[in-house]
Amino acid sequence: MKKILDLMENRLKQAFEAAGYESSYAKVVLSNRPDLCEYQCNGAMAAAKAYHKKPIDIANQVVEALGDGGEMFSMAQAVMPGFINLKLAEGFLARYMEEMAEAYKLGLEEPEKKETIIVDYGGANVAKPLHVGHLRSAVIGECVKRLGTFMGHQVIGDVHLGDWGLQMGLIIEELRDRKPELPYFDPNHTGPYPEEAPFTISELEEIYPAASAKSKTDEAFKDRAHEATLKLQQGYEPFRAIWRHIIRVSVSDLKKNYQSLDVTFDLWKGESDADPYIPKLIEILEGKGLLKESQGAMVVEVAKDTDTKEVPPCLIRKSDGAALYATSDLGTIIEREEDFHPDRYIYVVDKRQEMHFVQVFRVAKMAGIVKEETPMIFLGFGTMNGKDGKPFKTREGGVMRLERLIGEIDEAVYERIMENRTVDEEEARKTAKIVGLAALKYGDLSNQAAKDYVFDVDRFISFEGNTGPYILYTIVRIKSILSKAAEAGAVGQTGEILPAAGAGEKSLMLQIARFSEVMEGAFEEMAPHKICQYIYELANRFNSFYHDTKILTEEDAGRRSSYIALISLTKTVLETCIHVLGFEAPDRM
Ligand code: ARG
Numbered sequence: 001m002k003k004i005l006d007l008m009e010n011r012l013k014q015a016f017e018a019a020g021y022e023s024s025y026a027k028v029v030l031s032n033r034p035d036l037c038e039y040q041c042n043g044a045m046a047a048a049k050a051y052h053k054k055p056i057d058i059a060n061q062v063v064e065a066l067g068d069g070g071e072m073f074s075m076a077q078a079v080m081p082g083f084i085n086l087k088l089a090e091g092f093l094a095r096y097m098e099e100m101a102e103a104y105k106l107g108l109e110e111p112e113k114k115e116t117i118i119v120d121y122g123g124a125n126v127a128k129p130l131h132v133g134h135l136r137s138a139v140i141g142e143c144v145k146r147l148g149t150f151m152g153h154q155v156i157g158d159v160h161l162g163d164w165g166l167q168m169g170l171i172i173e174e175l176r177d178r179k180p181e182l183p184y185f186d187p188n189h190t191g192p193y194p195e196e197a198p199f200t201i202s203e204l205e206e207i208y209p210a211a212s213a214k215s216k217t218d219e220a221f222k223d224r225a226h227e228a229t230l231k232l233q234q235g236y237e238p239f240r241a242i243w244r245h246i247i248r249v250s251v252s253d254l255k256k257n258y259q260s261l262d263v264t265f266d267l268w269k270g271e272s273d274a275d276p277y278i279p280k281l282i283e284i285l286e287g288k289g290l291l292k293e294s295q296g297a298m299v300v301e302v303a304k305d306t307d308t309k310e311v312p313p314c315l316i317r318k319s320d321g322a323a324l325y326a327t328s329d330l331g332t333i334i335e336r337e338e339d340f341h342p343d344r345y346i347y348v349v350d351k352r353q354e355m356h357f358v359q360v361f362r363v364a365k366m367a368g369i370v371k372e373e374t375p376m377i378f379l380g381f382g383t384m385n386g387k388d389g390k391p392f393k394t395r396e397g398g399v400m401r402l403e404r405l406i407g408e409i410d411e412a413v414y415e416r417i418m419e420n421r422t423v424d425e426e427e428a429r430k431t432a433k434i435v436g437l438a439a440l441k442y443g444d445l446s447n448q449a450a451k452d453y454v455f456d457v458d459r460f461i462s463f464e465g466n467t468g469p470y471i472l473y474t475i476v477r478i479k480s481i482l483s484k485a486a487e488a489g490a491v492g493q494t495g496e497i498l499p500a501a502g503a504g505e506k507s508l509m510l511q512i513a514r515f516s517e518v519m520e521g522a523f524e525e526m527a528p529h530k531i532c533q534y535i536y537e538l539a540n541r542f543n544s545f546y547h548d549t550k551i552l553t554e555e556d557a558g559r560r561s562s563y564i565a566l567i568s569l570t571k572t573v574l575e576t577c578i579h580v581l582g583f584e585a586p587d588r589m
Pocket of ligand 1: 124125162347
């Protein structure tokens with residue numbers, strides 16, 4: 001289905017041509033004076049310069065040439081100094097609503113080219129508990145993945161675990177100190193290692209912070225951890241065996257956590273999976289003469305003359321041979337190229353890592369690992385702060401665990417539901433989970449990703465204002481009207497939508513009509529907050545329509561049925577959008 005803006009623009013193109021002007025001037029945009037019109041075309045202003053005429057004369061000629069007879073426009077007016085103000089005809093808009101309701105994906109057009117897109121998000125580190133720092137990556141990344149899929153692309157989400165770094169050596173050495181009798185530490189051990197992990201997840205979670213703290217005061221311990229990491233990376237079997245246990249125990253816990261966020265990944269790859277590709281990487285870089293020696297390390301110089309700030313060389317290999325962050329990202333890119341030939345890469349990572357990605361992307365292109373024209377997008381996000389404006393902490397000042405954060409939100413929502421409602425406890429608990437997740441995700445996604453934002457539970461869980469629960473509340477309200485209508489047998493659903501009878505109804509339709517344009521824009525700009533803005537406005541318009549209109553008691557059966565069809569379409573649009581954002585609505589709340 002053509003976007004409504006395009007339909008209008010096509011009509012105006014004909015008019016510009018008929019009046020003797022280039023059709024390229026016929027751009028139609030949303031009105032910036034909603035009191036005067038719904039849409040506008042400013043093309044006559046630009047054309048005036050090219051044709052050396054007065055803008056208003058051109059605008060008048062175009063309006064005359066439009067000769068639309070009220071079919072698409074109920075108003076097309078040339079106003080000083082040369083704008084063309086437009087209002088859509090109610091009949092045209094109503095038919096557009098009907099078509100949307102019938103169409104696959106609400107009429108969204110398939111992309112010109114179906115792309116294979118890698119979204120790298122989550123980025124959890126094995127053996128370290130998920131904390132709020134990983135929350136944003138998971139929430140934004142999941143939305144980007146769903147949005148790309150909805151647009152019609154093949155999107156592959158990869159969690160890209162941190163599973164190859166120093167934390168592994170720290171855990172191994174801490175384990176040695178605690179349980180020296182384990183066979184992994186016995187150089188004379190022969191035969192296979194135990195099937196069972198030498199720790200539970202709660203032990204593991206306690207081991208890492210302890211080891212990390214120890215390494216800060218105990219130099220010798222730190223050196224041992226470095227050495228153990230290196231040995232692990234070089235393939236020392238006893239350490240590989242421990243490492244496999246760490247991964248298994250930790251990943252099953254991570255999966256539980258991501259599941260409670262309704263976040264899923266197609267690939268559970270990690271930095272370690274890049275390891276087999278490193279020799280190839282070095283070979284490519286050497287072949288291209290890109291590797292340079294610098295202070296005992298191998299680097300690729302990536303600075304460009306056009307850089308406005310310093311871009312340091314990308315560190316590929318240090319003298320001790322330990323794996324480096326950039327090296328493993330480059331190895332991963334080789335793997336992704338071999339496995340998927342992606343048309344686009346999107347990395348959803350803390351914006352403080354931007355320089356790392358600038359370097360990695362440049363090396364990938366200079367080395368010809370990724371085609372010059374393939375977009376590599378860094379979607380960097382800001383920090384989640386507490387009300388004090390500092391990075392979010394627990395009340396005791398520690399790093400907030402994700403599980404606990406979710407638990408606290410669910411509890412707050414639960415209390416709110418129990419306060420004013422008489423649903424039973426079990427239902428309230430279930431609903432609280434659904435609403436809590438919406439509060440959390442919407443609270444994040446409604447901000448521009450790159451900006452820091454303040455995590456404010458009280459605001460996020462409010463049923464009023466620009467919040468997830470408000471959107472859900474609106475959907476639940478529509479669901480309840482629809483089920484009452486069905487009960488009363490008052491539906492008489494023909495699917496027919498009549499031309500809007502009032503301003504509120506039309507304004508609701510106009511907002512619905514923007515759906516495809518908004519989704520495409522949000523995808524192009526990688527901007528989930530645009531979807532939030534859109535549904536917030538849609539929910540507002542629905543609620544004021546609902547406030548002013550007797551839907552179920554409308555006497556005219558045709559009108560009543562039309563209302564029902566319209567609000568049911570509103571619900572579909574809202575539900576489609578929240579699904580893309582990554583949450584769902586309950587039946588009641
Ligand atoms: N594990 C990293 C961290 O916690 C994030 C990984 C981001 N993705 C990537 N391809 N480097 O900082």
